[in-house]
Amino acid sequence: MLEALRRGAQTRVAKLLFGLLVLSFGIWGVHDVFRGWGRGAVAHVGNTAISDEEFRRAYQNELDRVSQQARQRITAEQGRAFGLDKQVLAQLISGAAVEAHGEQLGLALSDQTLVEGIQSDPDFQIDGKFSKGNFDALLRQIGMTERGFLNLRRKDELRAAIIRSFVTGQTVPKPLFDIMHAYNDEKRVIEWIKIDPDAITVAEASDEKLKELYDKDQAKYMTPEYRKVQVLTLSVDDLKKHVTITDEDITKSYEATKDTYNKPEERRIQQIAFKDKATAEAALKDLRDGKKSFGDVAKEAGAKDTDVDLGLVTKKSLIDPKIADVAFSLEKDKYSDVVEGRFATVILRVTQIDPGIDRTLADVKDQVRDKLATEKARSELQNKHDEIEDNRIAGKTLTEIAESSKLTFKEIPATDATGLSPEGKPVLETPDLRKIVTRAFAPDSSTDDSAIELSDGGYAWVNVLSNEAPKQKPFDAVKDQVKDNYIVSERHRLLEELAKKLVERVDAGEPMSALEAAAKNKVEKTDPLTRKTIPQSISEAVVAQAFALPKGKAGHGPSPDQTTAVVFRVADVIAAPEASLTETDQLMRQLNAELANQTLTEYTEALKKRLGTTVNAAEMNAALGLSEE
Template identity: 35%
Template sequence: MLNALRKGAGGWIAQLFIALLVVSFAVWGVSGFLTGFQGDTVATVGKTDVSAQQFFREYDLAKRRLGQQIGQAVTDEQARLFGIPGQVLGRLVTEATLNDEADTLGLGVSGETLATQIKDDPTFQGPTGSFDRNRFIQVINNAGMTEDQFVAELQKSYVRQQLASAVVGAMEPPDAYLRAFHDYLNEERSIAYLVLTPDQVGAVADPTETELTTFFNENKSDWRTPELRSVSVVRMTPEDMANTGDVSDEEAQKVYDSQLATRFTEPERRQVEQIVFKDMADATEAASALADGKTFDALKADRGLTDADVDLGLITRDKISDPDVAEAAFSLTEGSVSGIVEGRFGPVIVRVTAIEPEVVTSFEDAKAEIKQELAAARAAQEITDQFDVIEDARAGGATLQEIASNYGLKLVTYPGIDATGNNVDGVAIADLPGGNELVSAVFESDVGLENNAIPIEGGYVWYDVTAVSADRDRELSEVREKVITAFKTAKVDEKLTELAEQNRDRLARGDAIDDVATEIGVEPATADAIKRSTQASGALTAQAIQEAFNGPKGYAGVAPGADDAKIVLVVTDVTVPPYFSGAPEMAETEQRLSGDLTNDLLQQYIAQLQDRLGVSVNQATLQQLIGATDPGV
């Protein structure tokens, strides 16, 4: 909201400030615990403070914006996970840096200029397009600001704009820079290439014991088992609780009858065409022609009408707004033409070309679905009723096993879950109740701790961590077969890489790719007009496309292919389209590069200011404002 309110600092300078949300952290960081602050100060740059009230207002607005994006209220913990405190603090410190320097230089802006900008801001204009004071007050109050606070903030934003404009201006990239960028983006290459697959090097023998042990020890970290946690879980969802056997046919019949017309009946639909006439005389003439044997299509052609001009579509009766036309259309047989209908917009003649009859789903066909819905609704209510009962039982010391037994629920034990939701074999656990949310909660808990229920799928999951196994190096005996497979895969890759490099060297010496392909038994392929931005397609991988730009015409290289293959390529042609200074197609690129250069310079300027002025952060106040206990944000 404040970004909109600070429209006076809009344009390219404002966009740069958005890009500088966290630039300050690269210079001064926020990890230290500092003292000597007033309790209402979060940070200080030079002689300029970032107040607790200012930080909290911006922090709250940032949380609300994030909540609108994800569709739920954002807690302090979630805000920290998204990096919101750091982003807000970084921006406020950057603004304070420029404010402090502007005060030192005596920069300012007139009240008349501020008043004009506020009056002309569309944010504060009413339905008539003019300034609406009531809307102005409402908007700034919603942003958590008083009128004086807003005007003061707007004044500061204009001063910051003055300072930034004076330092960096609107930088224009040099023509040589644009030319180099143009050439880099638009250079095109043609290549010829070979795809070598693992089949080309044949089978690899099993390793000896010495080879296997050596390979295992050299890659021991690949077999390291992560921290694993054993978990007992009780789930209560509508799916678990719903019992269609408790729903009688009579109850289902009542629902069916009440929804028969709206849900279980597909009304008749007809393909309807109509010709509207300018007056009754015109319609009478047309009707007479039809009676004498002229077809509806011929009548349509005589009047220069297309199918789109007369076709109402395949529609239900209620979709035809004129009741007389609807009555006529739904009284005809398929393929027949009506007489003259006195419609709302003039005389009409209607034709029906197709009829889809009404379809009614019988009670027998709908019964199972209705019973499932009724059972699920009852289960949802039962879950609401049982939740407090189970929570009370947990508070009274009942175990999950006792709860499952007493309330007809199922206790499931997972002997080993890692922090990514995989089992002891590294395979994702299917249908894990609560999914990633449960996994995160499990790794934030510990053995013997009482945990809050996790809401899922209209129900809840209760869990207990029953054991924790620290991460460790596995013994060879535990993963022997996997290590053998990895050894053989590595050997195949080693041999295939050697073969690819041998043939790359031949191509680099000038050997014809067709001759090389024939000798190793593969088909050569080509690709033309490749740019650095060309997307991977077919056998040509993204790595191969980039490899094609690693040398001049005649350059040969090797790149990974799909399915453990290797791609051997040679550059056969290089084309760079001509560059024209000031060409329209370069306008967007020039603007983007100008922004990049300006942004880089402004970042350096702010970093130098912060180094000279000094930046301090009051961690104690900051942690209180964001609801954190850790010393960092």
Template identity: 30%
Template sequence: MLNSLRNAAGTWVAKLLLLMLVLSFAIWGITGKMMEGHGSNKVITAGSTSVSINEFRLAYDRQVNLMSQQFGQRLSRDQAKALGIDNQVLAQMVAGALLDEQARKMGLGLSKDRLAALTAEDPAFRGPDGRFNRQQFDYVLRQIGMRPDDYFANRSQVAIRQQVIEAVSDGLKAPDTLLRAVALYRGEDRTVDYLVLPKSLVEPITAPSNDVLSAWFEENKKKYAAPEYRKFSYVKLEPSDIADEKSITDEQVREDYEKNKALYTTPETRTIEQIVFKSPEAANAALDSLKGGATFDKIAAAEGKTEADTLLGTLAKDKIADRAVADAAFSLAVNEVSPVVQGQFGPVLLRVTEIKPEVVKPLDEVAGDIRKRLALAEANRVLLEVHDNYEDARTAGDSMADAAAKAHLKMVTIDAIDRAGQRPDGTPIDSLPQPQQLVQAVFQADVGADNPPVNLGAAGYVFYEVEDITAARDRTLDEVREKVVADWTKVETEKRLAAKGEELRKRLSDGTSFDTLASELSLDKQTKRGLKREADDGDFGRAGVSAVFGVAQNGVGLFPSPTGDAEILFKVTEVFEPAGADANSVPEDLKKQFATGIADDLLDELVAKLQTQYSVEVNRNAVDQALAF
């Protein structure tokens, strides 16, 4: 919100959207006058600065577009109004107008050269080379529906407003006194004694009478309502559905095998060792030593080489970068030492210690995979033709079943499904293709309607037809009695356990010892040490830790266990302040958050001050005109 404009981070598009949120405050908190006049094309006037109907509508449309992207669907006018977007935009533009008026009074401006530099610096407009790219600039503006002139006007406005904001908030830091208090607060740890109060303390719970159960059911009837169910059929079309392996001949398989034999070939590999010498003379002397009875290993040791130094690796010939070394190594027998080879890094002697010969998978071993791949390739080629034939059959009046049969496709019928993709018994239907999109489409379709298919990946379709709709309804108690009894029992148990826990908490608070309570209840008193304020403790959870730090030393409390099957009664027995807590022990990101909060407060004060200096008028008739479709 307030810090978004000040930070001015990210792409220019993001900065523009953040600008639309700058200094947002409740529209009804504006102290200016609400105009009811007719004929003016000014939505907002702040001193001598005004916002036109077109400017307001542009800002409104952008905000609607942004929210629509977040919701994944285009918001209607009524939906936008329900979200309060019109008032949000109005408040944002009033704040912006106040800043613009202050900038005007101060005589602030922006040169063309500086505006050009700001535009060129924006990462959103950079091309592949990292520099400003005019085509990228034009593309980004088209995406948000903005003309270049509008962009430059808005970019200039952003920069000028930024000057006002930076004058108030730039360089602010949180005081060390505050940061030390934060360090003490964050670093404190506690020791607590606690009892885990199980449900067995209040169980068993007697089954409720019919009157009690009926009353409870009526209060919670909506929880047990039957959702809307739909019966529909679908036909899936993707390459695997129409691939016909029988249509692929043995000759086609054989030809593909020969053409792509490299795919089925594991090349010969050799384990190669090498000794690199400083000079040809040293290499030749070593070779003479070999001929005189010395071994490769002794020569390597004499050169100060370890086994790791000499091992080049187990490699195929084409994986050896040095062609001379590759040719020489692949001409040797096992344990044979090469003549001196002039390698890229100097003269070398080579030895091959193991040879794994080339392996070619026989045709019989891979024929099935080849046949399947060729059938899928052919299916991909004719997929659109099958799609069109199916659609033509439907257009001609064929039922889904008949059209599917003609295309050799399978029709599947789902007798009942709710919006969550579940059957009436609550079990999920896992077999649906593209389930989320398909279910959503089914619940937007009418019975018997001809619907566009749901796309299935990059090359596939799901055709569907709604056959019947079972409307949502309230279930009777008899239909769900077993579940209602279980739910009532669970809630009643939790209620009674919480009441029991509160009784014990009060006794503990009044002076009864933990040991006495533990003995009475036949429970073990437990102790937890070193509990930190921001911990997500495995036994207490975040809520439990918050409860522990919500009382003073020797304070007591009660909270539900994270597992939901018990209450935890506790007493804080020790509180320890962290040693050496000071401003430097606060993380940098937290320091920035506090500095941002202080800056936000100052900016709030600035806006409040500007409202007293400049008369703000909002023309509601112009607002309505701007929002009229």
């Protein structure tokens, strides 16, 4: 509904502004459709209020948007943890500030102007003419009167007018353009050499040295904290085991939905459309006489390949029933007679036929039974959840509940915070393992009895029985680990020392080729690079340093695989060439957008300070469903 509302309420100017400003100035979210509804206001900007219903709707809209981007459902609680509630409120406050300023400026639009704007809006037109039906359908969908929609449109138009005055009136200063172009398009050539890890030798550490390192950093060599945990899970699969499905149920469901179990016949259909029947008849004669190919006829008819090939389709997917009947009765690779369809006169050809499959009840009986059992289990899931919660409140243990409810239950002798046993194996085979152990290791795990929502729609309850504090691992048990850590640390230190010495030699005037013996590798040279060009052979850190150093100077950084060090020298600095027209337009658009965002942010912050902004935290919490506590 909100998407439809936005489409109806925004002008073309507003849409362009949205694309320009959305990165940092989100005032185009949920509009003031619901202002005045609900219990009160979560915030005021001057005399302009933001209702709790408006905030709640805007927050839900943002959750939907983030969920779509993340490709998983973001709950309201997770959204608050990410700070989305504060972000949404800040956006609504910015929008309210602009609206309040417009009222102070005395800006107004007449109803006649608004009506003319709506009538000329392509979103409400069919074949270039205003469609009252489309407009009324939108009003019914969002539950608004024409007067309410006009008021909404008026606010958007006024906001757009104010913002447009900033955007259209600004220009990018030439010095700023020149600096940014020079920064973006300057190029550098880098000479570099990768130090062979064998160029340094790590001395063998004595047992005394290793013991010294162990004593110095004993925190590295501790067992993790382990907790003994009980886990009760409620899933659809659990409930399905206790659902009874009769043969009568299966037969009735199959008869009602048998088409869903069948695979319809599919055909790859080609079609050429003609302006009239006579032209089509002449083309068909040429095809059947072998004078022309199907492709030749299509080309003469002005059809593209994408126009001709309808793809692999079912009969039901073809809009014109007359064409569908002919196409699905035609032999493969044969030309149809001329078909005068509902929308065009055509010749058809079928190039591929995938036969359909009709599945009997016997074929899909188990599938139907599983489907019905799943549906019944899902409908029973919440009731079972509530039953378990009631038993928990009554003081029953998870073990007792599991026995009486016949649900999945497991007592885990020891798990660490990552869900691994002391043997290093996962303690549960479930995609929700991390979520379950997070509850087990939460600070309030001993008192939090609420269920965990699982990814399959089920629930889990966790009870921590005991915990085992981290213990110091004896030196003999981790001696090899200490040795490995020593080798890694010492190798890094020696490589760093060698790289610094090689940089000093280059800065003292030696050519890069003089380093090859010490580095046990060959010097290589890059093509001219920009700041954004990162070759696979050297790391981003090296490129960043190279653009910070003057020509002829050297530096060092990590190799892309982090296994060794790279020493480099800035061989050449190539100033940015004069910007082309395309480059100029692209950079101007970027700088204009950034300046607009900065200007509008400063503008709204000044408005909020001048008008006065107050937030009702209690009302905001109530809108989010949080208690006063």
